[in-house]
Amino acid sequence: MDLWIGPPSLKKESLVANLTISTRPADKAAGDAVVVGLVAGEDTASLAPGHGLPRKAVAHLKAVISDLDLTGKTGDTTAVAAVPEVAARVVVLAGIGELDGRGEGEVLEDVRRGFGAAVRGLAKKKKVVVVVPGSSTALVAAAAEGAALGAYGVPKAGANGDAVSSIALVGPADAAARKAVKRAAALGEAVAYTRDLVNQPPNILFPATFVASLEGRVKATKVKLKTFDLKQLRSGGFGGIVGVGQGSANEPRIAVVSYTPARPKATIALVGKGITFDSGGLCIKPAAGMLTMKSDMAGAAAVAATVLAVAELGLPVAVTAYLGLAENMPSSTAQRPSDVVTMRGGKTVEILNTDAEGRMVLGDCIALASETSPDAIVDVATLTGAQVVALANTAAVMGNDDAFRTRVVEAAAAAGEAMWPMPLPKELRPALDSINADLAHKGGTEGGMLTAGIFLSEFVGEGIPWSHIDIAGPSFNDKAPNGYEPKGGTGFAVRTLVSLIESYA
Template sequence: MTALTLSSSSAATLRADVVVIGIAKSGKPNGTPSVAPGAEAVEKAFGGKLGATLETLGASGGEGEVTKLPAPDGLKAPVVLAVGLGDAPADGASFSPESLRRAAGSAARALTGTAKAGFALPLTDGAESVAAVAEGALLGAYTFRAYRSKGKDKGKNGAKDSGAPLAEIAVLGAKSRDKQHKAAAERATVLAEEVARARDLINMPPNDLYPGTFAEQAKAAGKEFSVKVEVLDEKALAKGGYGGILGVGQGSQNPPRLVRLSYTHAKAAKTLALVGKGITYDSGGISLKPAGHNETMKCDMSGAAAVFSAVVAAARLGLKVNVTGWLALAENMPSGNATRPGDVLNMYNGTTVEVLNTDAEGRLVLADALTRACEESPDAVVDVATLTGAMVLALGNRIFGIMSNDEAFRAEIHETAEQAGEQAWQMPLPVELRKGMDSPVADIANMGERMGGGLVAGLFLKEFVSEGTPWAHLDIAGPAFNESGPFGYTPKGGTGSAVRTLVRLAERTADGALG
């Protein structure tokens, strides 16, 4: 993991390979970009002509734009990297935390293979700005190289690993002895490491990550961070009557698991339950996915990865809240033993479900886990899942949907996501769509009307939440796996979507800001 330090050194005197500065758009067509606060020493070294020099090189200050140039005399670092912050704030206001996160992430991605970089970005909002720069840079420095053969990413003459992530980040202008700055950096480190944990899990190939090995990873992390972990194997699931999880997993040679993670704090006043969909590979089952839709289905456990990482983060941060995490793990495969369209499953709460489409399997494993989570009477329940393609059609690839049985709680989750820097949108649960899931042979079917399919899935899950328990459903099908090019602090592949929102939710719950 990339190292993070806070440094009071000047951008001129820091010994590093690169100094990162921020620039913003001038607001005028073809205008000279403005140099953001924090880069005063660099501006001085360029004789006050840094903006004009960057304009000559084609820089505009647009968000995420990266421009490298040789450093002049007066700087210890040999290279200056200017990263675009987008439009300059009006009336002398500060750059938003998300602008800083994205800029720092873009810079860190551009510095792959670099040993040390000093980030001289604006810290005008004190600890909040320190947190944003640190978090964005650490998230942007992420790379997944576990399956790269040795030497494949070596540079010239094998002297330098050009594919290695940026090794050290120094946040310039931050004070290592300032309690708020130090706390901000420590939180950013934990958050980035846990997002990286989720990303690593999502990026692992399904021949290595299946329900059993996922459960083993949870047990190992639990031992390391004092999180209690309980694992129900296929025998325990059968004995307990978890028909949804068993029904989805019965077609695979890798049997399903239900994992319970528990972090408790002696002074906690509330308990938050998190439930994650963990389909380690989704072929669609008997309702096989068409060609071109299977290649990324290792990411269908992104919800469980987010829940796992969020519980561990809560433990590492010592939050004054009790958090339980439920990982509903199964591999959805076709075989002679697989669930068929038309089969009826007996769920954990006694509900019978007619399976009309075996590719609508996520809601089946979540239903059992939601019922089990509600048995412990938490103050609120949140489930996270790459649940429906319909949500991607509705909100695109960067925004997750929020549904809830409580409008106030739904709004709180949305606000929490915005605070965390994750894009989300509130979605309804129209009661008229429930009728489409009526079954002639069972209590409910796992499919309903095609139009509004993401909302139908939410209505199905709602059936398995205890009355009176605030519940929210996060459909992260769009942002969980980035198939296009990287941007900001978001890499290609697994993104760790919803981890930061869940951690922020746990923090707000601990602080008494929710409910």
């Protein structure tokens, strides 16, 4: 799959591992390494149930656990070479925490993170065997998801990165388990595509080339793609995105990615912020503040990849993603503070700070999505620094309907992504009053994350449940890899959105 856009010398291919499951014993399975769960206990760690290893192998590994005082802490990994009676050269003990005495969601996420860390550490191995730490379908799914997410390798210019290419799970191989593995493979591919887009250099990925990438991805699928170019955006009254993009040589686009199965049980609209680079515009950011701004399109990448995953899984839900793609740059044609623009639907907005551009492209896209009267709208955006200050790597969820907001938060919990519900206090709405327009596009310093959400709510069609997910913190990892997350784009929100859509199926 081609994911690198640009000259042939910079072409890259996605590094997505092939997932399978079988009942063949782990000690005899063909692979370069075998990953076995290590469970934390009160006194010492122990091998996870269901490993099926022969007696001599178990005795050897128990001695290693004792001699090295291994604890089974989630994410800790220990490689053991030349284990007796095991065909693979290396056995990796993957810490997965405690399996008993905790909630199921916490246990499953630790399984994901533990196996993800182990597979990520085996990037130079091509074939890896992962032993499911139990017999339930939920554990099969968690182990498969963690392994698939951990197998991602960041492509580099002119070459592929190191990554595991084949993962064979050892565990129950009934119909439910095979379905869980198929789902994990689809999630792994969708998250990998999101990460790849986020990791692209901004001179390679801009609105037109983002669209070109989507064109390549939807070929031979049931997903359809429609785009609005600059001329169509102007004639269609999309003043928000036109204003944001007018300072760049790279013209803005709106991309509409849709999947419509026969007799859908629900219709869901997704909206994604796609600022392919955010300089801040005329209200320019400090130099250090721009270092991760190639990732300001993570929301758009996540919603597009979600539609592809839903189509791959054949879910009976119609899903359409609206991607607001623009580059926010300073120039003689750039938008100015105090400009007034007319948004899709006719509302006028006074610009106060050109570095608060994401809500403008989202407002246009939410208004466009509302025109189709979907059953619900979810927007995903790297929207505010206030989210990072308040919640760090926990995403914020706001909305106009408490029940729907709860449904989104529950989907996140089931998927293993950290999200927290936040209010939209009515008393903050006056902060968006303007004497020159229907709305000021930004409030004061107090409650910046919340006033951004209140602004977006103004563009939601009447009676449509809507939630806004601010992923400014968890969308990009600028620190060391952790668990199944590499450094760089994380692919955050894809799993939550798929889980949410599954709740309608």
